[in-house]
Amino acid sequence: WNEVGPVAGPGFLPNVAVTALQVFNSGGLKFLRAATCGRGIWQWDLVTTPDLQLSVASNPQTIFASQTATYTGMIFAHNGYASSVNLSCVPGTTGTPQNCAVNPGVITPTAQGAAFTLTAKGAAGDYSFNLQAAGTDPSNVTHVFPLSLHVIDFTLSAPSPTSVSVAPGATSAPVSTTVSADGAFGGQVTLSCSGLPAGTACQFQPSVVAPTSASPVSVSLTISTSITSPPGTYQILISAASPGGNTKSQLLILSVNFVPDYILAIANASLTAHVNSSAIFNGTLTAVNGYSSAVAISCATGAPANCVVNPASIVPSDVGVPFTVSVSSVVSQAFAFNINAFGGDVLSVSHSMPVAFTALPAQSFDFTLSATPPSVSIASGQTATYSIDVSPTTGAFPGNVTFSCSGAPALTTCNFNPLQISSGSGDSVVTVTALTTAPTPASRISSALWMSFPIAAFLWTWKQQPNLKRRAGYAVLMIFVAALCGSSCGGGLQGNGDLGTGSPGTPVGTYNLQITVSATSVTHSAQVKLVITQ
Structure with missing residues (x-):
């Protein structure tokens, strides 16, 4: 027996349980292999006659059609095999590659293994062929080893x-x-x-x-x-x-070739604007090779309804002639279209440039409003001061901002500083003052005014009397009447008779002042309290 693993070498099959037995064909040889319990794998050569075995590394291989694949192999002698062996390429499931050779073609195997190489190349395709080893011994022992080669390529x-x-x-x-x-x-x-x-x-x-x-x-x-x-x-x-x-x-x-031509260029090929707002493409026409004909510029199909070229006809120059294309849309939509140029030359040279325009939904405007302090207490005749903060939610105010107030008590006026906020302003603070009116007493008329009437009557009557005695009598009577009037009016020229009722001033009470701020079509209000204590 020979131990296959975990170590290699001859020996006796261990005296342990054998868990599996199977016959294997390897390189033209047949072995009985036994798997033991904890003592490795052992094999017994079932062929005891002289034989040979093939082994080839680096199999399969992939190469380009212009390249050559090289396989390296070993041939082993078993049981004292000592004859020479002819090595060659033979067909398998497919034919062999167009060029297939083994070096050396004749070899004598040894127990340690004799080395050889096989080279193959051919047209693009997949090859499944065999390496054949044919012995020259009396039994003509022959074995084959299957090889695979993938030849790939590409063409232009x-x-x-x-x-x-x-x-x-x-x-x-x-x-x-x-x-x-x-x-x-x-x-x-x-x-x-x-x-x-x-x-x-x-x-x-x-x-x-x-x-x-x-x-x-x-x-x-x-x-x-x-x-x-x-x-x-x-x-x-x-x-x-x-x-x-x-x-x-x-x-x-x-x-x-030198052909008169022109170059159409758009500097800003993609634009965005809000609905009903214009965007402008900036273009140039540059003459090439002396082009001197007029070129008509227009918006192609797919452009928004409002697409205006200015000027619509240009003669290009070597340094470039500018033009503009103004676009706008009443609906929110993305537009992709061409700006076309048609030459007036005999060849009708034409060019086009793709552009894109996106009309965004109409921008909505709003602002915030706050007022401080929420309440002010004063006596009539004094001034209450408030501060209001107005701030656009995005950007700046698109128009002037105006102010007004309502709900003020009688004899009270509101003033704003500044009177308005200018268009384009951002967050702004405005001072609001409420001017109240103090009470005034009723007016007094001098008793002299009342006395003027009888005095005037006396003077007229006295003048009409020719008799000096009668004039003296009228004078005494006038003095008596004047004294009587003076005493009835509170004493002489210090009378206090009323001419009018006077003014009570701003009435005492609590009032809600409504401060209204308007910016374009947007209006907001804030409420503060005004307390008149006396």
Whole structure:
């Protein structure tokens, strides 16, 4: 018996329970293997005649079609086998690769193992073939060892069309090509190009592909030039590369021609504004190669109803001629459209630029209002002062802010400082003063005013009397009447007879003042108390 594991070497089968027995074929030999309880795995060679055994490492393998797979192997002699052996590649479930060789082709196995190598390469595909060892002994002992090889590859088709023309500062028409996979290829292929003139670039869409044998990938190529790209004819090499494989290439002929043209450019291709508000795209038209015809600019299908180009017709120049496109919408919506330019030249050169405009819902405005202190107590004739804070919830006030108050008692007025808040202001504080009126006493009329009436009558009568004695009598009578009037009015010229009722002032009580603030179409109110104590 030979111990297979955990250590290797000859010996006696341990005197322990055997848990499993099974016959194995390995490298052309047949063994009986026994699994013991705690003493490892042992095997017995069921073939006791001279024989040989094959062992090959690094199997299976995957290579590109241009590469060569190398298998390393050993051939062992058993039971004293000493004849030479012919090694060769033979078909298995498939044929052998187109190139398959064993070195050395004739070998004599040893108990320790004799080394050999097998090399194989071929067209893309999957190969399941055998390594055959045919002995030269009288029994012609022959064994085979199964091998597997995956040959993969990818291809790049010729471009269509094979040549393309483009003017300086323009982009070529699309060129198409296809990347295909052969065999079990599952990698990525990166595309690039070389041989471009100065100021020129190529763009692949997509630039990295992952084809399979069942799903080739189509690729679109465009070549862009700058105004400074030199004219001429160039051979452009389109390359496709994948890690581990050879780069595949195709040739494209590029012609850079001097054709009068112009460049349409939009500086701000995406704009946003609120409903009924305008947004303006800024564009330029730049002449290329002496282009000198008028170009009509317009908004294409999909633009908002209000889309105005100014000016609508331009003759491009070398330094660029500016224009604007004003857009607005009465509804909230996203618009994606082109700004088109149509040349008046014989070739009707036309270009377009995609732009986007989003009309947001109408912006709602509001503000907050607070008043302090909530209550003020004063005597009539004094002034109550309040402070109100007005603040827009977003941004600034879109218009002037005005103030008013109501609910004030009689003989009281409200004043605001400042009288209004200007448009564009932010958070603002306004002082409100309530001016009350003090009471005033009733008015007194001098007794002299009352006395003036009888005096006037006396003077008129006295003047009408020619007799001096009668005049003297009237004078005595007048003195008596004046004395009587003076005593009835409280004494002489210090009378206090009433002419009016006077003013009671602002009435005592508690009043709710309503302070109202208006900003555009939004109005808010705050209430404070005014207490008149006396």
